[in-house]
Amino acid sequence: METAKKRILTGNKAMAEAIALEMERDSNVFVLGEDVGKYGGIFGSTQGLIDRFGAERVLDTPISETAFIGAAIGAAAEGMRPVAELMFVDFFGVCMDQIYNHMAKIPYMSGGNVKLPMVLMTAVGGGYNDAAQHSQTLYATFAHLPGMKVVAPSTPYDLKGMMISAIRDDNPVVFMFHKSLQGLGWMDQLDASVEHVPEEAYTVPLNKAKVAREGSDVTIVGIQMMMHYAMEAAERLSKEDGIEAEVVDLRSLAPIDRDTIVKSIKKTSRLLVVDEDYLSYGMTAEVAAIAAEHALDELKAPVRRLAIPDVPIPYSDPLENFVIPGPERIYEEVKKMMRS
Amino acid sequence: MTQSNENQSSVSVEKLKWMYEQMVKIRYYEDQMVEVYTEGKKPVFNIGAGTVPGEMHLSTGQEPAAVGIGAHLKKEDTVTSPHRPHHHAIAKGVDLKRMTAEIFGKETGLGKGKGGHMHLFDPEVKFACSGIVAAGIPHAVGAAMAAKMKGKDWVAVAFIGEGAANAGAFHESLNLAALWNLPLIVVVEDNAYGISVPKKSSTSVDSNDKRADAYGIAGAYVKDNDPIAMYLAAEEAVSRARNGQGPTIIEIETYRYLGHFQGDPELYRDKAEVPGLRELDPIVKLKEKLIEKSTDEKELDEMEERAKQEVDEAYQFARDSNFPAPEAALEDVFTS
Incomplete structure (x- = not known):
């Protein structure tokens, strides 16, 4: 079996595969965000999902981050497990009230009686001349605020394993993926953006360096x-x-x-x-x-x-x-x- | 759109009685809160002192909105509410003892004392509120989405004040709910003021139901703080939502008898305004209607007693409960 060719995946394909596996496993998992349908996510993190799961579970939204992130919160409170995409983390300014005053605080303010099992995934990072409003990571801005798990995986293997963990977690998870590590055809091709990723579902913990x-x-x-x-x-x-x-x-x-x-x-x-x-x-x-x-x-x-x-x-x-x-x-x- | 008298007489006496009892309960609950809130705040008012510290936004006078739609809701339907939530919570059947304990900051409260009066969450009856204006609308959109995805006929109601209709979340949410044909009802309680600013100084249309046209959805207007007209408008809206026919905006003209919050000097309105509004009290009018429909006055007395007793017991429960251990502040950030 030594000769079996190891399957290589880009970061974004690893993420999309993780979401697909969880959507298969749990009918409560669904995806929503801007251009997550036919386009497959501007950075490819939802590619192929609409073809497999249909437009009822992979929802293209209007440019209404407050409404669709808020809707993800409302759906999560009802026991759904939404995966919402905020296209660029820089866009947090138009929806931070939903993210911080609601997603992060409702479980606490309810004394733990309301659970919000949701993932807010978002693209971070610069280095490709996209300037001040599309290049930030804002790692600390989110990590500073209590009530959200904030992860930023660095490899395709971890992108898949941590996405699966994030979807299965009963807490809100901000899942930051780096644009340069997605393996996009229209960016610098980095060796770090591709590696062997097992086909089956596996988890990587959300609290371990x-x-x-x-x-x-x-x-x-x-x-x-x-x-x-x-x-x-x-x-x-x-x-x-x-x-x-x-x-x-x-x-x-x-x-x-x-x-x-x-x-x-x-x-x-x-x-x-x-x-x-x-x-x-x-x-x-x-x-x-x-x-x-x-x-x-x-x-x-x-x-x-x-x-x-x-x-x-x-x-x-x-x-x-x-x-x-x-x-x-x-x-x-x-x-x-x-x-x- | 307003309801004719003929329609008004179609509402069953049972429903009218339910609404009456709920309105009495809400009124009495808020009247008690007015008193309790002053405990420990005399002679010098300090918002952070007393039995119930912090901001307090009471709903006295605004009962019709809550009971008119509450009469059509079931446990599985979702209600989101803003910073003035007590009437909505009571009409939705939130556990009154645990709600009051939460407002008192006690460990037996809905949020174990972590939320307070603007942050009441009772997942048992799917009730939530938020202290951020308009922020609950998208949550109701999400609950409506979940109902649709699960193939249930559940609906979601977002209560907001008229000031919230000018927030971005209102537009984003209604566009989305209309686009996806969701079972959402937005109830706009027009109590005439956003804190101190009159509606005519903040809003480009005279009533927010007109904004329904912008989303291609149904709109209804209820005037005169009338619980029966509210009941009828809500009946149509809830039935529309349950039958997959999309969202509705209902605006109701309602009256805020008290300040925006307790301690509000109310310098922005004429001293004669509130006494004038109290002349038109919806509870008195509904009682007259019930007597007109030959309801036994003794039965009404019993309903009033029952409502008051429930409220008294809730306040007593809150007083008798313990404060949380200080270090409990560290719990419930994450669930395990």
Whole structure:
């Protein structure tokens, strides 16, 4: 059986497969959002679903995010398991009341008597010149607010397994997928956006980080593109400088897996946090605070952070490349840290 | 559209009695709340002090909207309500003891003291409310979707104030409900003011049922805060929804006897306005109608007593209940 060819899937096909498996398994699961039907989702996350399950369970909505996310909440309260797509996370401004004042708070305000088993999936990330209103990740904006699980898988395998977990979870889950990791034909083709994905249904937990690369000299914590860039930098550090970086793929922003982060810091004694979100009050600060609270004595050097330097994402290539951290910057930063 | 007197006489005495008893219960519940709310707030009013702290929006005078449609609803139908929810909750059959305990912030409350008066959730009778204007409409749309997907004849009712009809969620929700032909009824309670701003200063049409035309759906207008006219308009709307014929907007002209919230100085309206409205009281009028229909006055007295007793027991239950343990604040963010 060694010769059997392993099936390779893109990120978006892995997501669509996960949703299809859950729709087959549970008739309460349905999908709604803009262009999720015939188009298959602007980033391909619902491709093929309408052909298999029909327009009654894969609903193209008007451009009415408040209405359809609110409707998903109302349907979830009735025991349905909606998967709603907010096309770009940047569009949260037109519907945040439903997301935060309702989806996130109703279970709590009802003393746990109302459950909202729903998934709000949304595209995040820049690096393709889409400018300030279509390039954000807003990881921390969502992760800051209690009442939602917020996950951001980095690989096709995790996209499938975490989507299945998200649909089966009885809590609202914000499922952020990175546009660059969907394997879209109309974007830069990244190796990280394709990999072997098993055909059957499987789950990946929504509260566990993953050590993507073992190392002994420095810990780099990142998520989605920053995790992949950290892996590139780590390979180069190993090859050119003999520095072994441990890369932690956070995968879940809320809840955050403190144990895996602390364990890695205790092993390496150095921490670099890399984020495709704004620097201040963000994920990098949260991870640095975890290090300060739980592993300060283990650190041989100050914690370093790389993130968007508190400016909106600019359009032009040199500007955008300047603000979004890349493998080169991560490499240089680690070298500086190792000298200190 | 208004109902003729001939139609009015078609409503059964049983239904009229049900509405009367519910209206008495709501009125008495709110009257008690007016008193309880002042406990611990004298001589100096402090909104965060007393037996019932926080904002308090009472529905005194607005009973007809809730009972006129409530008379047609069953347990499986969904009701969403805004920041002024007590009349809707009572007419939907929300557990009165647990509702009152919630308003008192007690552990026996519907939300174990985490929600309060603007956030009452009773999934047993499918009732929910929200403190954000217009936000409950999309939830009713979702409940209506779920009913349709499950192949049930259940309907969803979203109660809103007339001010909410100018919020984006109103337009988005009605377009979606009309597009998908959902069993949704939006009841607009026009109590003439969005806090202090009169309807004519905020709304481009004189009544929001006219906006039904914009969505290609049915609209109905109920004037004079009339519970029987509301009953008849709701009968048509609920029947339309149950039979797969789509959504309806009903606007009812209603009266807010009290301020927007307790403590509202009401400087925006003439002092004579409320006494004038109270002259037209819908409970008094319905009682007269029942007597006219030769209902025994003793029976009406018994109904009133029963309603009051239920309310008194609910308040007593709330008083006797314990506050939650402080650390319970950490529970119920997520379900396991």
